[in-house]
Amino acid sequence: MVVRTLFLSLFFASGAAALLYQVIWQRLLTFTTGADIHAVTIVIAAFMVGLGLGSLAGGVVADRLDERRRLWAFAGCELAIALFAVVSAPLFYDVLYVRMGASDLPRLVLGSLSFLATLWPTFFMGMSLPLAARIVTADAKQPAEWVPVLYGWNTLGAAAGALLAVTVLFRLMDFSSSLLVGAALNAIFGFTAIGIASLVPSGDARSPLATSPQPPPRDSDAPAAAADRALMPTIGAWVAVYALSGFIALSLEVVWFRILGVVLKSTSLTFGLLLGMYLTGLGAGALAAHTRWARRLPAARSFLWLQAAIPIYAAVALALLVTIAGLDSARPFASYLGEYKGRPWREFASPLFLGVNLLVPVLLMAPPTFFMGLSFGSLQRAVQTDLSGLGRRVGWLQAANIFGAVIGTLMTGFLMLDRIGTSGTLRVLVGLGGVFVWLIVRGPRSGRAVAARPWVSASIALVTLAAAAAVVPPSRVLWPRLHGVPGDAVFAEDSTGLALFKPEPDNGTTVVFANGYGQSRLPFGGMHTALGALPVLAHPSPLNIAVIGLGSGDTTFAVGGRSETLRIDSIEIVGAALDGLRALDRHTVFPGLRELLQDPRIHHEVTDGRAFLLKSRARYDIVEADALQPNSAYAGNLYSVEYFKLMRSRLKPGGYAVTWTPTRRTLDSFVVAFPYVLVAGQIGFGSDTPVRFDPAEIMARMDAPFTRAYYATAGLDIRQQLASYLAEPPRIFGPDFDRSSLTDLNHDLFPKDEFRKK
Numbered sequence: 001m002v003v004r005t006l007f008l009s010l011f012f013a014s015g016a017a018a019l020l021y022q023v024i025w026q027r028l029l030t031f032t033t034g035a036d037i038h039a040v041t042i043v044i045a046a047f048m049v050g051l052g053l054g055s056l057a058g059g060v061v062a063d064r065l066d067e068r069r070r071l072w073a074f075a076g077c078e079l080a081i082a083l084f085a086v087v088s089a090p091l092f093y094d095v096l097y098v099r100m101g102a103s104d105l106p107r108l109v110l111g112s113l114s115f116l117a118t119l120w121p122t123f124f125m126g127m128s129l130p131l132a133a134r135i136v137t138a139d140a141k142q143p144a145e146w147v148p149v150l151y152g153w154n155t156l157g158a159a160a161g162a163l164l165a166v167t168v169l170f171r172l173m174d175f176s177s178s179l180l181v182g183a184a185l186n187a188i189f190g191f192t193a194i195g196i197a198s199l200v201p202s203g204d205a206r207s208p209l210a211t212s213p214q215p216p217p218r219d220s221d222a223p224a225a226a227a228d229r230a231l232m233p234t235i236g237a238w239v240a241v242y243a244l245s246g247f248i249a250l251s252l253e254v255v256w257f258r259i260l261g262v263v264l265k266s267t268s269l270t271f272g273l274l275l276g277m278y279l280t281g282l283g284a285g286a287l288a289a290h291t292r293w294a295r296r297l298p299a300a301r302s303f304l305w306l307q308a309a310i311p312i313y314a315a316v317a318l319a320l321l322v323t324i325a326g327l328d329s330a331r332p333f334a335s336y337l338g339e340y341k342g343r344p345w346r347e348f349a350s351p352l353f354l355g356v357n358l359l360v361p362v363l364l365m366a367p368p369t370f371f372m373g374l375s376f377g378s379l380q381r382a383v384q385t386d387l388s389g390l391g392r393r394v395g396w397l398q399a400a401n402i403f404g405a406v407i408g409t410l411m412t413g414f415l416m417l418d419r420i421g422t423s424g425t426l427r428v429l430v431g432l433g434g435v436f437v438w439l440i441v442r443g444p445r446s447g448r449a450v451a452a453r454p455w456v457s458a459s460i461a462l463v464t465l466a467a468a469a470a471v472v473p474p475s476r477v478l479w480p481r482l483h484g485v486p487g488d489a490v491f492a493e494d495s496t497g498l499a500l501f502k503p504e505p506d507n508g509t510t511v512v513f514a515n516g517y518g519q520s521r522l523p524f525g526g527m528h529t530a531l532g533a534l535p536v537l538a539h540p541s542p543l544n545i546a547v548i549g550l551g552s553g554d555t556t557f558a559v560g561g562r563s564e565t566l567r568i569d570s571i572e573i574v575g576a577a578l579d580g581l582r583a584l585d586r587h588t589v590f591p592g593l594r595e596l597l598q599d600p601r602i603h604h605e606v607t608d609g610r611a612f613l614l615k616s617r618a619r620y621d622i623v624e625a626d627a628l629q630p631n632s633a634y635a636g637n638l639y640s641v642e643y644f645k646l647m648r649s650r651l652k653p654g655g656y657a658v659t660w661t662p663t664r665r666t667l668d669s670f671v672v673a674f675p676y677v678l679v680a681g682q683i684g685f686g687s688d689t690p691v692r693f694d695p696a697e698i699m700a701r702m703d704a705p706f707t708r709a710y711y712a713t714a715g716l717d718i719r720q721q722l723a724s725y726l727a728e729p730p731r732i733f734g735p736d737f738d739r740s741s742l743t744d745l746n747h748d749l750f751p752k753d754e755f756r757k758k
Contacts, residue, residue, distance in 0.1 A: 003196060004136060008153050010189040011132060014078065015157025016164065017182035018125055019279070021085060022047060023165050023272065024175045025118060028092035031748065032101045033110045034608030035634045036573050037496050041413035045406045046115035047122055052402035054126020059395020061127065062134040063388065071197035074131045077124040078190030084121040085183035089176040092117065093749065104615045126402075129154070130395040137390060144384035145290070147394060148377035152286030155373070159279035166272030166755065174750035235393060238383050239400040241439070245307055246404030248429050249372055251412045252314055253278060255426055256365055258417075259318065262482050262498060262516030263360055265342035267631045268754045277361050281369025288370070289377020299382035301440060306375035308436040310368040311429040312468040317364050318426065318478075319471040325481040338484020338502060340511060340518030341629065417495040423475045430469045437465065483513055490587050492580035496573065496606065499580035503588075510588070512552040514574050517632065520552035522584075524592040524714045527627060527660075527682075529721050532558025533711070534683055535622050535658045536565070537698045537722070538691070542621045545569070546650070548609030548638065549626030550577050557596040557714065559622065563706035568602045569618070575606035592714025610637050613650050623647045624658035630666060636751020639666045643748070644673030644686065657686040663753050668742040677733040680725045690734070695726040 026043050033039035061073055096117060105113070129150060136146045161182075169178045257274055264270050288294055324330050325337060336343075336356055343353050383393050416425040473481070480489040483500050491500040501522070502511045510522040520528050532555035536542050543566050547556045550572035559568060572578060585593055596602065605612060609625065625638050637643060639659075647657035657674065661667040661684045671677045674686030678693050685691045701707060702718050711718040746753055 003199075006192065007132075007136065007196070008149070010192055011128075011150060012153045012157035012160070013185045014128065014189050015154035016161030017081070017085075017157075017185040019158040019161035019275070020165050020169070020178060020182045021081075021088070021121065023162060023275075024179055025088060025092060028089065028175065029096070029114055029117070030608070030634070031093065031097040031610075031637070033114065034611030035637060036606075036608045036611075037413060039110070039608065039611070041409055042111040043114045045409050046111055047118050048402050048406045048409070049115055050119045050122025051126040052399040052406070053119075054123040054128075055130060055395045055398035055402065056126075057123070057395070058127030058130035059392040059398075062130045062391025062395070067135070068197050068200040070131055070135050071193050071200065074128065074135060075190045075193035075197065077127050077131065078186045078193065080124045081121050082183040082186035082190060085179045085186065088121070089179055089749065101614050126398070129398060130391040133394045134391045137387065144377075144380035144390075147380040147384065147390075148286040148289040148373075151376055152283045152290070152373065154283075155279050155286060156283030159276045159283060162272045162279060163276035166269045170751075170755040174747070176749055235383060235396065238379070239396055241304075241307075241436075242379060242397050243400040243404030243407075244432065244435060245372075245375070246401035247408035247411075248307070248311060248432055249401075249408070250405035251408040251416070251425065251429055252311065252368065254409065254412045254417070255314070255422055255429070258422055258498065258515075259482070260361055260364065262479070262513075263337065264357055265339070265517045266515055266633055267342065267629075268633050268635065268751075268756075269631075271633060274361060274365075278365055278369055281366050282373040282376075285370040285373020286376050287373075289374050289380075294374060294377060295381065297378060299378045303375045303378035303382060304436040304440050306371045306378065308433045308440075310371050311426070311433040312464065313368050313371070314364070315426055315430050315468040315472045317367075319473055321360065321363060322473040322478055322481045325484075326486070334481075334484040334486070336484070337482055342517075413495055415495075417493070421475045421493045423472050423478055426472050427469045430465060430472070434462075434465045483516065490580065490584045492576040492583055494576045494579065496575040497577075499574060499576040501580060501584045510584070510590075512577075514551070514577055517629070520554050520627075522552050522554075522590050522593060524552070524554045524557055524590075525716055525721060526554075528552065528554035529558045529716060529718075530681070530725060531555050531624065531627055531658070531660060531683055533561055533718060534680065534698075534722055534725055535559070535624065535656050535685060536562050537701045537707070537718075538685070538693050539621055539656055540654070540692065543567070544618065544620045544652075545622045545624075546571065546613070546616075546618075546620045547624055547626060548612075549573075549628060550581070550604070551626050553581055553593055553596045555624070555626045556602065557592050557599075558711075559624075560596075560599055560601060561707050561710050561718070562701070563704065565601060568599075569605060569612075569620075570602055571605045571607060571609040571612045573606070573608050578604055578606070590714075592716070595710075595713045610643060610646065613646055616650065618650070619652045619655070620650055621652050621655045622658060623650055623655070625660070627660040627662075630662050630753040631756055632754075634754075636746060636754035637748070639669065639753055640746045640748045640751060641669045641673050644670050648674060648686065648688065651688070654689050655687065656691065659684050659686075665744055665746055665753050669745045669747075671733050671737070672739050672742055672745060675735045678730045679733075680728075680730040683725065691732075693730055698722070698726060 026040065029043045030039060033043060062070060065073060096113065132150050133147045136150065165178065169181065257271070260274055261270060325334050332352055333355070336352055379397065383397065384390055412425060416428065420428070475493060476488065479491045479493070479498065479500055480487065483489065483502055485502050489500055489502055491498065497515045500513045502513060504511060512519045512521065528551065532547070536545065536559045541564050542562055543564060545559050545565060546569040547559055548571045550556055550570055556568065556570045581593060582597060585597055613623070628635050628638060630639055644657065651657060659670055661670060661679065661682050667679065667684060670684045670686055676687045676690050678685045678691040680693065685693070707718070
């Protein structure tokens with residue numbers, strides 16, 4: 001019993017390490033592929049394919065080895081993962097990114113590289129559950145007893161790993177050191193498994209981990225078992241059904257994360273916190289499947305009913321959330337949703353903060369993820385009929401579920417969100433849940449169910465499914481409500497994200513939201529205008545300009561204020577932003593926005609800005625990023641020393657790299673990357689040559705006929721917009737400035753500002 005408890009504890013730690021790896025490896029791979037949703041989807045799919053292949057192999061190996069060799073094989077898996085973790089940061093960053101990142105490879109090739117790079121560790125991760133299931137199970141009468149327990153503890157460990165990563169580790173140490181923490185956990189588990197193997201006598205069929213014999217099943221259980229076999233007679237049928245389950249589960253995860261990303265106004269912490277909640281529900285459900293009441297449920301039918309209930313609940317819960325957001329009595333909640341950015345975590349004790357950041361995710365995700373975990377136990381009870389094939393069946397089912405999840409991830413990420421949006425995707429998932437209901441209705445009935453006519457059950461099921469699909473709020477209601485807008489609002493949604501434009505009658509402005517987070521306002525003016533106009537008016541001859549981030553279009557518009565400018569490359573990671581601006585222009589006339597959309601010099605690219613610069617052969621007179629909150633997800637990729645050096649490498653001789661410097665750490669990182677730095681207000685200029693910043697010249701350029709007329713189109717008095725930046729002398733850092741004292745910096749592998757390290 002003590003040894004088994006130790007094994008479960010270490011299996012929990014192994015799950016924590018696995019999710020820690022996934023979060024970091026995904027981050028490192030996006031330096032090469034880009035951080036846009038399509039690139040991230042490919043990376044996740046590649047990661048999961050390795051897990052599926054490992055599950056298949058692990059099932060075969062687990063059933064063929066004796067007890068001691070299973071433990072040795074398990075230990076080998078853990079040590080192989082630990083070894084890869086130690087070398088993974090140099091592999092992913094130094095080799096794939098630094099040496100190969102600039103290659104302009106197709107997405108299919110990048111996906112293949114991601115798959116090959118992660119195949120070693122994910123393969124061995126996939127092998128672990130089938131091996132562990134055979135290691136701890138020796139009771140031929142109840143072979144499924146410990147499988148959900150192992151799955152539950154491992155999944156709860158994964159939840160802990162996701163939460164620990166974003167809330168503790170990434171605040172205290174860089175990604176390389178965090179990987180070593182995970183490697184240590186796997187190594188400890190591996191050597192512990194070797195120690196346990198030494199306790200197994202040669203040729204002995206039992207290990208200290210094996211379960212004690214259980215009493216035989218009651219005679220009353222026989223009819224239920226026979227009904228299960230009649231309902232789903234072959235393992236092949238179960239494999240197909242569990243693949244569909246994986247498709248729905250991962251598609252729902254994508255849907256939930258989009259909705260909750262908007263509600264919680266995503267920061268760098270959001271993904272890890274939501275992933276932790278998702279996995280906690282799964283793990284808790286799997287452990288609940290081991291309880292006495294759960295084991296009394298008819299295995300096959302309970303699995304199918306739970307699977308059918310998952311998308312139905314998801315639809316009803318979302319409808320309830322949107323209804324609450326529209327109630328007069330819930331105005332504080334609606335006001336919170338409409339705020340420009342989320343509340344700081346120091347307000348975590350306030351009821352409103354807890355309600356939004358805890359209760360809303362729990363309402364949407366907790367019951368259905370619990371059902372997912374609980375149904376895993378039912379599934380194992382239905383298919384695990386003998387001990388000899390336990391490992392193979394665990395492996396087959398896990399692989400099927402994973403491959404179904406891969407297809408769901410790809411179809412949702414590349415197709416459904418683009419074509420039918422979040423609401424349409426959820427309706428499709430509700431419809432797919434009808435497959436499980438159909439399997440129940442068409443199956444044999446026993447006891448009181450014999451009297452029930454098939455058409456009655458089918459009618460009830462169809463009505464329930466239709467009602468669930470019908471209550472899913474349409475996009476025109478869903479997105480305005482979740483941004484605190486009581487009526488209609490202009491918005492655009494695609495697979496890359498969501499853009500919504502919220503009018504504020506009190507001040508006559510329109511707030512631009514991207515994935516729920518306030519980015520800027522219309523009409524143009526203020527910080528975003530200065531960020532674009534000041535460098536273009538300071539530069540002697542800005543012919544070619546690149547701007548990362550579109551937002552409201554303010555900065556991109558502002559860089560166009562010189563007649564000399566021939567081309568402006570506008571790079572935006574959320575493709576819906578441009579579609580939304582075009583829709584807004586048809587709805588409400590903002591003269592500056594219309595000029596932006598009609599300007600033939602501006603060329604729009606929908607991709608990750610850093611990846612664009614990395615792969616671009618163009619050189620620019622000005623390269624800049626629109627203002628981005630430093631704690632936004634992936635913001636560290638645009639505020640690191642390495643990114644600033646990439647900007648520097650894409651400049652023409654005498655060109656300017658421009659950035660907002662919202663923190664001292666960002667400014668210091670910028671200064672380290674360039675020999676010449678000039679800072680006016682919070683706008684930093686970096687160059688290989690001295691930055692020419694002559695207020696008299698800038699004022700004279702403002703009076704050029706083209707420039708004056710251009711900014712007047714947007715109703716901007718450019719002199720007034722830039723007055724404060726020209727009134728005070730700028731700070732200047734030259735080659736003689738001692739940069740050795742600047743050590744608290746943002747790096748690619750340690751984005752301190754993003755995770756709010758003070």
